[in-house]
Amino acid sequence: MTKTKLLASTLLSLAAVPALAQDVPPAAQDDVLKIGLMYTLSGPAAALGEHARDGFMLAAEQMGDIGGMETEIIVVDDEQRPDLAADKARELVQRENVDFVVGPIFSNILVAIHQPVTETGTILISTNAGTSNFAGADCHPNFFVTSYQNDQNHEVMGAYAQQQGYENVFLMAPNYQAGKDSLAGFKHSYTGGIAGEVFTELGQLDFSSELAQIAAFQPDALFTFMPGGMGVNLVKQYDQAGLSSIPFLSAFTVDETTLPATQDAALGLLGGQNWAPDLDNEANAAFVEAFIEKYDYVPGTYAMQAYDAAQLIQSAVSKLDGDLTDRDALRAALKEADFDSPRGDFSFGVNNYPVQDFYLVEAVKRDDGRYATSIREKIFDDYVDTYADQCEMQ
């Protein structure tokens, strides 16, 4: 008898599995709004994940029941390991039955969790990683991005270098895919001469050799992409080597996650971003003030983009009065992006990637003694990424 029961329950559970592959995930049929946050919260890059998590949680706290639904948020750490992230993403959609997965920080994690999440009909909202494949040919109706396409920040700096009339720029990036993409992105909008192009080892901490080359070549400017601890070291050593007279252009190197460590050494260094804490609009002033009040540090773009993901979910769920079963209506509501972003203009392009403005930012010390990036000038207006044409989604 027990054997029969066992067999029966096994068969039942097997029969339940294909339901996952249908367009309406079981999560949509209950009254609870469940959101899974997946960020890198341990290891050297943990600060980026913390900014994003705190940004989302701030919005969630301000909203209470998001879109009027009882809300449950599950936070998971992907440990910056794609294999682990894919497993945890499957767990979120299949066991926890979440309605939305929000995250991650890193592109290689995004590539790993994209299919496990979107194929079940669950909505994936990336608040940082925006790879070229999902912006172009592999765009997906269940995938939204509230950050940018990865190349764009580099293109901003390329455009700035071009505009300044630099003829001799020294390029430096770590030797891995994102590093090569970065320099390619820079050269996409910069056509002047290259003084030198150096690929450093990923994780390198002493840049004395590279700085010696920069000092010897005396280029018009340096463009670099050195995320995390590498950037902290490079900025400190750049300052110590007395190279500050050479303009330092960067992407993902000088921001609110590294400024607490580099402090004065980074002042005056330039970067490309879609926002900065001092961007002048009402929504932004409220966001930055509430964030500092709650967490006692200045939010970076990672926090702002996650905050917007929460606002995006809220706007769509309210429109549908909490009924998530009509998936086409849900996707359409999300695509409207009907909320006030701290970055000002925000809409989705055909590929569900943002169409937004980009700015040249500079590291400054605020009046309260904290360090932050500050808007210097707008470089691109309503900028659409270069891969959107390849997306065949309507």
Add this chain to the structure above:
Amino acid sequence: MMNLFVLQLLNGVQLGVLLFLIAAGLTLVFGIMDVVNLAHGVLYMVGAYFVATFAALTGSFWWGLVLMLPAAVAVGLILEYVVIRRLYTRSHLDQVLATFGLVMIANETVKIVWGVSPLSVPLPEILSGSVPLMDPLRYPVYRIAIIVAGLAVAAGLFVTINHTRIGMLLRAGATNRAMVSALGIDIGKLFAIVFTLGAVLACLAGALVAPILSVDTGMGESVLILTFVVVVIGGIGSIKGAFLGAILVAVVDTLGGVFGPILLRAVLDPSAAGQAGRMLAPMLVYILMAAILFARPAGLFGGRA
């Protein structure tokens, strides 16, 4: 190109004195006590963490450096008493296993105590900034300070080893341990002194480098291999050898790292040249080691092969 050469030479010497500080302890421990200590890099890391902690507590790099020294002595004595002392009579394989275990325990302990995020140590005000070298080149004052401090320690060690009683015992121990013991010297005490001296030097290297690098758990391992190369090139047990070996290895490494890719760029695209150059620089060091061992199997100043 000449400018670049001079800058890189300075960078090489700066790396060299750091390597010497680490290698000095390693070569003494290896030469006198006959212990292969893979955990020597751990001491370098611990020194950096100590200075980061003490500097943060006192608000001054100098106090951090001063307080780091007694802490380093304590760590050296405790390690010697608890672990290393038990390894003197064991085979090299046992020593490698035990000290490798120590590396893993130490790294995890550091993660538990200080967390996973890298720490940063502020530069002392007086040593920040840079000095003009040859126009328009400038060089960071702090790196010059490292070179000066390293050379001063090297000079001090040289005097101690060649002109004091303890130095005489160290030299004797490196040449013939059994005879020193037979002459009535307390070999246990001598070993404890040697190990602690090595520990303090390695901690000092870590402390000096902390303001220019971020203080991280893996920093010990990255430097350990190069240090072993220095010890082998210089001759096991020889401080003079460790000094020459360290400067030689560091200069070859830094010059190779820059001029390799520049030469290769003439024939390859920049990405490939950068990659090949990166691989070429460490290779040059091993080629140098092989060449020296071919000419002098015991190293430059080694007593025994």
